[in-house]
Amino acid sequence: MSASYNMMEMMICAAARILEDGKTVAVGTGAPCAAAMLAQKTHAPNLVIAFEAGGLAPRLSQMPISVGDSRTFFQANSAAGMAEMMTTCARGMVDYAFLGGAQIDKYGNLNSTSVGDYKKPKVRFPGSGGANDFASLCWRTLIMTVHNRSRFVEKVEFLTSPGYLGGEGEREEAGLPPGTGPYKIITDLAILGYGEKSRRMRLESLHPGVSVDKVRENTGFALEMPEKVALTPEPTAEALRVLREQVDPQRYVIGK
Amino acid sequence: MSASYNMMEMMICAAARILEDGKTVAVGTGAPCAAAMLAQKTHAPNLVIAFEAGGLAPRLSQMPISVGDSRTFFQANSAAGMAEMMTTCARGMVDYAFLGGAQIDKYGNLNSTSVGDYKKPKVRFPGSGGANDFASLCWRTLIMTVHNRSRFVEKVEFLTSPGYLGGEGEREEAGLPPGTGPYKIITDLAILGYGEKSRRMRLESLHPGVSVDKVRENTGFALEMPEKVALTPEPTAEALRVLREQVDPQRYVIGK
């Protein structure tokens, strides 16, 4: 890995590239928000950023601390409510959503609720919040996460937000809108997608200096492999400049 | 009948007396609105007037022409939407609603949709509008109408808005909220109510100078009779003064 950027910068730039111009993206705080802001300030000026508590298309001059703080609707086109945002997702008007979780499994299912016995958990996490809603209703869900065996597990201990559930057809069978589901995972090692039929997690590209073995070592289940593993492009100088100068000048997310 | 007031004034004053202080009433245009305004300006200063299109507690300085015109929310406490008003009724927060119709039957069911074959009607009226919603969801429905055989019919040709449907228990059986239903009818001849068990229309008081026979002649079904028929009180001088000077100075409703 080049010394000219750190891994968080790499991940944010990689995530930003996925977001197309003229699309809508629901984001949380931190790295996903930075990725959306970066995309907007580079190749996707018409990317519409939405926050679950009601802020739509704000002028993000500072990183929000909460998805409902006043920065999420600073000079926004609309400051409505949570139902407004979630029903906009339900109508099929939100293209991308960024999600996170303590665990992710091979079908992209996420656990952000608890580990251990549900009624007396070893660790309690916040729960769904709006994540299950986004994962159910937005067209494509994206994940940014560090890559290790405690996160990438064979089966999540609590299925908080739906990935492809048990595989092909299960989302539709459960009643979720067709054509939706997990799309990409951006980790500190690689970018991963999903097999079109199997709906199982699949390696797509390795970050510079990362081996397939290293990804396998850090994944708690067998990954599908493409015929040829690509190399994740490095951040461009321009992307890094915008990220550092305009998106996160305080280096809250990209680190100091 | 005394020459000192006309029948519309009599009806409006009688209707106003029914409305208690501190209650909510959903009104339309014309006489019901005048009755509510009169009550508010006399014995019921805390009567809350609501309009189905969204106006709540306006300062009614002029008679509305439409239940959605700007007078219905002039200096109101709230100018929201139709769903806001109707769901307020559904939550049990609206005590009275005034309704009308081309036909009313012995159970207080109303027809404001059509006469003759439904698909090619002899006369088409507007339909429910919000009337069915009010009749279903407000605690007590009130009617002001002229009294004749073409209006007071054995069975309405189209049941637009629910009275007691087919009698005792039928509202509840249909799924309507318990404790709701028709309450009083103020006509140009009398005030009528409903038998507590039979749910059938029942004479309560005769306007001055009107006989029981006259009411029977103008009613297309057998009315229940109380043990003793009361006399509708005449409008007080004060009520007439307020009605003429403050409620309807242009005499739109009470006539010229």
Added chain:
Amino acid sequence: MHMDTQENPRILDQITTETPVGLPQGEGPLFGDPDPDAARAFFMGKSRSETDKRMSAKQAVERFITDGCYLAIGGFGANRIPTVILHEILRARRRGMAFLGHTSTHDFQLLCAGHCLNRVDAAYIVGLEARGLSPNARRVVQSGEVELCEWTNHALSVRLQAAASGLSYGLLRSMLGTDTFRRSAGKVVRCPFTGKKFVALPALWPDVAVIHVHEADVFGNARIRGISVADMELARAAKRLIITAERLVPNLEIRQDPTRTAIPYYLVDAVVHAPFGSYPGNMPYEYFSDEDHLMQWLAAEKDPEIFARFLDQYIYQVADFDEYLQLCGGLGRLRELRDQECLAAD
């Protein structure tokens, strides 16, 4: 689903209390498809970009309002209605449209005058509230020219709300037990928690809606002052949305008070700058209804021949809405209506 059926076998043994067998259903026709996935497929392709959507009323009608489409009009009765677009629909001789008749008065009167409709979801039609009933609209409806399905005002707002929420149905606690229900396309269902009955109402996604507002920017972000009636739901349920606005404002003004945005731009397909666009209707805080002109309509409608000439004079032989305003008294009359509205209670 794997988790529920395999890991929790007890779930299969339970039966919810929702037992629709034998519950009443309406007999009315269902105009339009309540499938939220068909709607989602449409909305997936709808632009989310901030582009300048200004066009004339004529262009908006040509581009978005087609023969046979399902049309919905915002506002209530003759209040805050986009008359400016309705006249263009008549001039464009649109035919065979379906219509959302939720307290429609002058809008319905106009569309009946143009014989534009053949299907109507009716809550309130042919009436003009305190002004009486439209003789021509009654002739049209009584002739059987238009197929009807009955609803209530609240039912139609719930149908729009269901669509706006991405659902295929919504719930209502009125209509039960009446002919209004019987002639609707609703179905009685039971609550799985309480066993209580409600009417299930099919979601309604109009092909195109037209909403008149006080202010909009060129992208379509719009503000409404006073009652919003069912326009919040309608704007979100409609596949295409035409905004007609008394005034255009800069986007920055919208952004400086985003709480006031009633309709966000991404719902909007066309922005028509239309001062006095609701005339002869009432535009709250702007101008009162022209009761004299509305009475002329009522009088003219009594005789079909006189009415045909009236329509020629005021609509068909008129180039655009500005010319209509001029015919009706122009700026002088509009100033009077403005005074009537804005000095109301002083």
Added chain:
Amino acid sequence: MHMDTQENPRILDQITTETPVGLPQGEGPLFGDPDPDAARAFFMGKSRSETDKRMSAKQAVERFITDGCYLAIGGFGANRIPTVILHEILRARRRGMAFLGHTSTHDFQLLCAGHCLNRVDAAYIVGLEARGLSPNARRVVQSGEVELCEWTNHALSVRLQAAASGLSYGLLRSMLGTDTFRRSAGKVVRCPFTGKKFVALPALWPDVAVIHVHEADVFGNARIRGISVADMELARAAKRLIITAERLVPNLEIRQDPTRTAIPYYLVDAVVHAPFGSYPGNMPYEYFSDEDHLMQWLAAEKDPEIFARFLDQYIYQVADFDEYLQLCGGLGRLRELRDQECLAAD
């Protein structure tokens, strides 16, 4: 019903496509009665009069927030929350309450600090968004002290919306197929029009809600600037409603722009004049969150003994919220937070 069964026998022969037999149900506990008629009976007796409802935070808690009641807090996370009331709840040593946990952060942190809760409808608890997780709230939840039922944020807003609409349930298209559903009290139903599956959610009528607003009059008419989150639904679903307001305004000001009334007075039981009442939270357009003080909370929570002293110092041995504000830096600190909020992007 006479009309449907006698006059239209064909209706009885039809079976709707709504067939809930064998559909999944959640296993979670249901806190509260979704019966709209029980709620209607309550609301029938609620005052509709314009009376002066001002009282202190202490009085509002004493009068309306009881041991064991179902409590809901407006705002989102640490944004626009009524901290002023939450502190009084702790000082009043309320116990055994149920709580609506829709993205609750500092509010949940406070109620866990006071051990006030034993039942929680959880969508987002124990977390503090970008600030981390509350060690004490986690201890409380992980100990089993609180019984949980799982939901999503949208699910809770739909449950409130159902109650606000006088229904016993609402519909949702998320949660399907997940453990979030399995640990909820929802039930899968099918649409009678399309056969599609939705989650039926029981209506939620909190016993009491507290919502912090920008402006209110003494009757309770209230305005909110910026996002309303789920407060429109919550205000209408709650049986009792306490409004805490940055500023009181004359009723005439409300009446001069009734479009801006988010919460009409008849929903409201108490009005508490509480400038900076959301501190250390963020009040949009007024003051930013006090991140330093929120970090003090996080640090103190790590050690239960230190945390007990921290609570004594900042809450239990404090007379009222003004004294707390003073302890946290008083007007000087508040002025900084105000600058941080209002000069944000300049």
